[in-house]
Every structure is written in structure tokens, then in C-alpha cells.
Amino acid sequence: MTATDLPIIAIATAPGRGGIGVIRISGNNLDSLAQRLFNRPLTPRHAHLLDFNDAEGNAIDAGIVLYFKGPHSYTGEDVLELQGHGGPAVLKRVLQRCLELGEDMGLRHAQPGEFTQRAFLNDRMDLAQAEAVADLIEASSEAAAKSAMASLSGVFSQQVHALNQRIIHLRMLVEATLDFPEEEIDFLEKYQAAATLADLQDELNVLMTQARQGLILREGMHVVLAGQPNVGKSSLLNALAGDDVAIVTDIAGTTRDKVTQLIHIEGVPIHIVDTAGLRDTTDRVESLGIARTWAEIEKADVIIHLQDARDHAGSLDTTITDRLPPRTPILNVFNKTDLIPSSISRPQESTNGPSHTLHISAKTGQGLNELRQALLRIAGWSSGHESPWLARERHLEALTAAAAHLTLAAEHASYDDQVLDLFAEELRLAHDNLGRITGEFSSDDLLGEIFSSFCIGK
Numbered sequence: 001m002t003a004t005d006l007p008i009i010a011i012a013t014a015p016g017r018g019g020i021g022v023i024r025i026s027g028n029n030l031d032s033l034a035q036r037l038f039n040r041p042l043t044p045r046h047a048h049l050l051d052f053n054d055a056e057g058n059a060i061d062a063g064i065v066l067y068f069k070g071p072h073s074y075t076g077e078d079v080l081e082l083q084g085h086g087g088p089a090v091l092k093r094v095l096q097r098c099l100e101l102g103e104d105m106g107l108r109h110a111q112p113g114e115f116t117q118r119a120f121l122n123d124r125m126d127l128a129q130a131e132a133v134a135d136l137i138e139a140s141s142e143a144a145a146k147s148a149m150a151s152l153s154g155v156f157s158q159q160v161h162a163l164n165q166r167i168i169h170l171r172m173l174v175e176a177t178l179d180f181p182e183e184e185i186d187f188l189e190k191y192q193a194a195a196t197l198a199d200l201q202d203e204l205n206v207l208m209t210q211a212r213q214g215l216i217l218r219e220g221m222h223v224v225l226a227g228q229p230n231v232g233k234s235s236l237l238n239a240l241a242g243d244d245v246a247i248v249t250d251i252a253g254t255t256r257d258k259v260t261q262l263i264h265i266e267g268v269p270i271h272i273v274d275t276a277g278l279r280d281t282t283d284r285v286e287s288l289g290i291a292r293t294w295a296e297i298e299k300a301d302v303i304i305h306l307q308d309a310r311d312h313a314g315s316l317d318t319t320i321t322d323r324l325p326p327r328t329p330i331l332n333v334f335n336k337t338d339l340i341p342s343s344i345s346r347p348q349e350s351t352n353g354p355s356h357t358l359h360i361s362a363k364t365g366q367g368l369n370e371l372r373q374a375l376l377r378i379a380g381w382s383s384g385h386e387s388p389w390l391a392r393e394r395h396l397e398a399l400t401a402a403a404a405h406l407t408l409a410a411e412h413a414s415y416d417d418q419v420l421d422l423f424a425e426e427l428r429l430a431h432d433n434l435g436r437i438t439g440e441f442s443s444d445d446l447l448g449e450i451f452s453s454f455c456i457g458k
Contacts, residue, residue, distance in 0.1 A: 004118070004121070005028070006027065006105075006106035006107070006108055007025060007026065007027025007028070007030065007033070007077075007102060007105055007106065007107045007108075008025070008026055008027065008107070008108060008109070008110035008111075008114055008115070008118075009023065009024070009025045009095065009098055009099065009102070009107055009108070009109060009110060010023070010024055010109060010110035010114075010115070010456050010457040011023055011024075011091050011092075011095060011456070011457055012024040012081075012115075012457030012458065013086060013091075013457070014455075015088070016086075016088070017086055017087055017088065018086030019085070019086055020083055020084070020085070020086050021083075021084055021085060021086035021087065021090070021091045022081060022082065022083050022457075023081070023082040023084075023091065023094055023095055023098065024079065024080070024081050024082075024110075024115060024457055025079065025080040025081075025082075025098065025102075025107070026073070026074075026075040026077045026078070026079045026080075026110075026115055026118060027077055027078060027105070027107070028070070028077055028078060029078065030067075030077075030078035030079075030080055031078070032105075033080070033098075033101060033102050033105060033107070034065075034067060034080060036101045036102075037052070037097075037098065037101060038050050038051075038065065042065065042067040042080075043067070044067050044068060044069040044072075045066070045067070045068060045069075045072075046066075046067075047064050047065075047066060048064065048065045048066075048067075049062070049063070049064060049065075050062065050063070050064075050065050052082065052084060052094045052097070053097075054093070054097055055097070055100070060090065060093045060094055060097065061084040061085055061090050061093075061094055062084070063082060063083045063084035063085065064082075064083040065080065065081070065082055065083070066080070066081040066083070067079075067080055068080075068081075070122075071122065071124075074115065074119055074124065075115055075118040075119045075122060075124065076118065076119060076121075076122025076123065076124045077118060077122065082094060082098075110456060110457065111451075111452075111456070112451065112452050112453070112454045112455060112456050113134070113450070113451030113452060113453070113454025113455075113458060114451065115457070115458055116130050116133050116134075116451065116454060116458055117130070117447065117451040120439060120447075125152075125154075126154075126157050126438040126439050126440075127437070127438055127439025127442060127447075127450070128151060128156050128157045128160070128395070128437055128438050128439070129151065129152055129153075129154055129157055130439075130450070130451075131151070131392060131450060132148050132149075132151035132152035132156075132389075132390065133152060133454070133458060134453060134454050134455075134458070135148040135151065135218060135390045136148035136149055136152055137455065137458065140220075140262060140264070140269050141217075141264045141267045141268075141269060142267065143217060143264075143266075143267025143268075144217050144218060144267065144269070144390065147214060147217055147218075147388060147389050147390045148218075148389075148390050150388050150389040150390075151214075151389040151390050155388055155389050156214075156389040156391070156395075156437075157437075157438050159207055160207070160434050160437050160438055161438065163200065163203055163204060163207065163434060164431055164434045164435065166196070166199075166200055166203075167200060167427055167430055167431045167434070168431065169196075170193060170196055170197060170200070170427060171424060171427045171428065171431065173193055174193070174420060174423055174424045174427065175424060177420060194410075197406065197409060197410055198410070200406060201403070201406050201407070201410065204399065204402060204403050204406060205403065207399060208396070208399045208400065208403060210388070210389070210391075211391040211395055211396045211399055212380055212391075212396060213380075213381065213382070213391075214389055214390045214391030214395075215390075215391045215392065215393065215395075215396055216268055216379050216380060216381050217267060217268060217269075217390060218390040218391065218392065219269075219393075220262075220268055220269030220270055220271060221268070221269075221270050221271065221301045221302055221375065221378075221379050222271050222273070222299060222300055222301045222302075223270055223271065223272050223273065223300065223301065223302045223303075223304060223375065224273045224275060224293075224296045224297050224299075224300040224302075224303050224304070225237060225272065225273065225274050225275060225304050225306055226275060226278060226293065226297055226303055226304065226305055226306065226320065226324070227277065227278065227305055227306035227307055227317070227320065228277050228278055228279055228307075228308075228317065228320070229277025229278075229279055230277065230308070231277070231306045231307055231308045231335055231336075232306060232308070232335040232336060232362045232363075233274050233275065233277070233306050234259070234274050235335075235362040235363065236304075236306060236333075236335065236360070236362040237259065237261060237272055237274040238362075239362045239363075239365065239368060240261075240263055240272055240368070240371075240372075241261045241263055241272070242263075258273050258274065258275050258276075258292060258293070258296055259273070259274040260272070260273050260274075261274075265372045265375060265376055266376065266381070268376060268379065268381055270375060273296050273300075275289075275292070275293035275296055275297075276289030276290050276292065276293045277290075278290060278293060278294075278320055297324065297325065297328075298325060300325075300328055301328070301329075301379075302328065302329050302330075302331065302375060302378050302379075303324055303325075303328050303329070303330045303331070304330075304331045304333050304371075305317070305320060305321060305324065305330055305331065305332050305333065306333050306335055307332070307333070307334050307335065308334075308335060308336055309334035309335060309336050309337050309339075309340050309359060310336060310339055310340055316332055329356075329378045330356070331356045331357075331358060331371070331374055331375070331378070332356065332357045332358070333357075333358050333359075333360055333371065334357070334358070334359045334360070335360055335361065335362055336361060336362075336363070337359045337360060337361045337366060337367070338361040338363060338364050338366065356374055356378070358370055358371055358374060394436075394437075394446075395437050398433045398434065398436045398437050399433075399434075399437070401429075401430075401433040402429075402430040402431075402433040402434050403430075405426045405427070405429040405430035405433065406426070406427075406430050408422075408426045409423050409426035409427050409430065412426065
């Protein structure tokens with residue numbers, strides 16, 4: 001019996017105290033374990049109010065027991081769920097008692113994500129749906145939660161499957177032409193293979209657009225506020241967060257370490273990082289903060305270079321701009337516009353190109369909506385193309401690879417027998433890449449990487 005055949009057990013609720021605590025067990029033939037635990041058989045899919053006893057027959061706890069007979073369960077195996085009180089000590093005692101009674105069966109602690117992994121291996125869900133389980137748990141906004149639930153219900157998988165079925169049909173036409181070259185019927189021409197391929201490319205492009213939106217909704221952006229001291233970085237963080245999460249004073253160098261706040265713009269998670277002001281200093285502590293600022297800048301998806309509009313009217317602060325990573329999108333934001341006399345000129349505003357220029361007042365809120373929309377544009381988010389499901393980087397990579405193979409297939413989509421083999425091969429590779437999304441073609445290393453990121457008990 002392999003490790004994947006042995007029954008597993010875990011506390012399925014989050015660590016800490018709560019009104020309810022759940023212990024989950026999954027494996028084959030759990031009837032005998034249930035008999036040992038409760039001295040009675042359990043009716044599948046019925047709630048039983050029972051005592052959870054220790055070896056001497058004394059009650060450890062009392063609660064609801066549910067028994068799901070495989071394959072009609074979450075994992076596809078027999079599943080026992082013990083719902084008791086959510087005290088850590090009580091749950092550990094019940095867990096230990098279950099391990100004692102199931103020792104001869106090989107009952108062991110579950111690994112992270114192992115319940116969902118068994119559901120995938122037992123065809124209760126495909127790989128994209130399994131990933132959506134973790135995404136639903138980790139969703140940080142209502143929009144992300146809705147999209148994760150859509151993925152879990154199979155919306156994304158159904159679109160991938162439908163596209164793959166059309167590719168399979170086209171592959172059949174190519175194979176028929178290759179297998180019967182002497183026939184007068186040209187299957188590719190008769191069934192308009194070129195037009196079908198063009199439609200497939202269009203459908204895949206739409207799917208890729210939705211996947212990009214889903215990826216943004218899941219992962220969000222890492223945005224760093226950078227600039228000299230007292231330009232209003234902490235004030236801007238507070239204004240975007242709608243709360244006083246950072247200390248604001250007139251004293252230069254107040255912020256010595258990074259302050260991170262998660263905000264949402266149209267449901268998109270944005271991780272805003274306030275940093276120490278960038279300047280030359282002999283203060284050792286402030287120097288450490290400035291070093292951390294540059295480290296955060298290197299990791300940023302977007303840099304908001306905040307400047308005092310009064311100090312740099314008509315020009316950028318090049319002492320900082322020239323040192324910013326050229327590969328990272330930059331928003332040049334001039335703050336404190338409410339303090340600018342009307343006679344002073346402003347730098348020209350721009351929201352196009354690799355850098356953008358905006359004018360705001362963190363104090364009055366002027367220009368903050370334009371700033372939020374600029375962040376969404378840089379992220380590639382479009383409200384008109386909102387994804388109905390969440391996506392991961394590997395999904396987008398697989399879709400991109402499939403699109404590349406369809407492009408190569410189009411180059412070989414002639415009726416010349418010499419290139420039909422290449423046409424068929426590119427279609428096969430496109431099919432394989434789409435299959436990796438749902439787990440039709442997946443390596444053990446990939447599965448290990450995906451499920452290890454899950455919480456224990458799920």
C-alpha cells in the first residue's frame with residue numbers, strides 16, 4: 001500500500017479558538033474506523049450527534065459527525081467529518097484518539113492540500129478547479145471570491161475543454177487527409193480547415209484576454225511610493241487606504257521602514273508600500289530605511305515617484321528619476337497641488353508611454369481617482385473585459401504557448417502533403433498545452449508545487 005492509499009487526517013479549521021472545530025478524515029473503508037470511534041455504524045450523509053470518547057470511554061467532546069461514502073464525497077474516498085468545539089486542546093485530543101484507533105489502518109497526518117489533491121486524482125475535479133479551491137480561500141476581495149467560485153464551478157475548465165474539442169476535431173481532419181492521400185476527397189478543403197483554425201485563434205485570444213484579467217484579479221500589483229522626505233508619501237498612502245495607517249508629520253525622515261497596505265481598486269488588489277524618503281543622510285537608522293526603500297523599488301510592479309509640486313514646478317526630480325529601474329513603469333505624481341499658486345506652471349500631464357505624469361493633492365483628494373485609474377491601466381485591467389474566473393501565471397503561459405503553436409499551424413495550413421505533418425504536429429502541441437491547464441497532461445513535480453501551497457486540512 002502506497003502513501004497515497006493510506007487514510008489521512010487533519011484539523012480542517014484555522015488555528016486558534018473558535019465556536020466550531022472540524023477534523024477531517026479521508027480514506028478507503030472508513031466504516032471500521034467509525035465503528036471503533038463511536039461503537040455504532042453511521043448512516044452516510046446524515047448528521048449524528050455523538051460523544052467523542054477517549055480510551056477509557058470518557059467524553060473528550062461532543063459534536064456532529066458526518067459520513068460521506070465514496071465516491072460521493074469531496075475526495076472521492078470515504079470521508080469522516082467530526083465537528084466539535086473549536087478549542088485547540090480539545091481538537092488535538094480528538095485528533096490523537098483518531099490516530100490511535102486508526103494506527104493499524106495506517107492513518108496518518110495529511111500533508112498541505114492532500115485532501116484536494118486526492119479529489120483531483122480521483123477525478124472529482126480537474127487541476128484548474130483544484131487550484132480555485134486555494135484561490136477561494138485566499139481571495140482578498142468580493143470580486144476575487146466570485147471569480148474563484150466561478151473557476152471552482154468549472155467555468156474556466158469548460159471553456160478550455162470546448163476549445164480543445166475543436167482542436168481535436170481539426171486534428172482528425174488532418175489525420176484523415178494524411179491517412180487517405182489517394183482519395184479524391186480533400187477533407188481539409190471540404191470542411192474548411194483554414195477557417196476553423198482562424199476561429200480557434202480568435203477564441204484563444206479572447207480566452208487569453210480573460211486570463212490576463214483573472215491573473216491581475218488574483219495577484220494584484222506591488223506598488224511602491226518613492227520620493228524625497230516630506231513630499232507626502234505617507235499622506236498619499238493614508239488617502240488611498242482611507243485610514244491613518246502611516247504616521248504623518250512635518251519632520252523629515254519620519255518613515256524609517258516600509259509600511260504596506262492592501263487596497264482594492266475595482267476589486268483589483270493593490271499592495272501599496274510607503275517607504276523612507278530618499279536623501280543623503282548620516283543617520284544610521286535612516287540609512288538602513290533608505291537601503292530598504294531601494295530594495296522595495298527593485299521588486300515593484302509600479303513605482304509612484306511622488307514629488308512636491310512646489311519644489312519641481314515644470315520639471316522632474318531627476319536625482320531620483322535617473323536611478324529608478326528603467327524596466328519598471330513609473331508614475332510621476334506631483335503632490336500638494338492645492339498649495340501651488342496659479343502663476344506657477346505645471347509639468348505636462350501624460351498617461352501614455354512608459355512613464356505617466358499626474359497632479360494630485362493627497363490632502364484634498366484632488367486627482368486621486370485619476371491616479372487609481374492610471375494604476376489599473378498600467379496593470380492592464382479593463383472593466384469591459386473583466387474575467388469571470390481567476391487565472392494563474394501557469395494558465396497564461398499554457399494559453400500563450402498554445403496560441404504560438406496555432407500560429408505555426410496556420411503557416412502550414414496548406415494542402416501540400418509535405419507540410420501536413422507539421423500542421424498536425426503543431427495542433428497536437430497546442431492541444432497538449434491546453435491540457436496542462438486542466439491536468440490532462442501534468443507532471444508529479446507540478447502537482448507537488450501546486451498542492452504544497454494549500455493549507456493543511458484542505
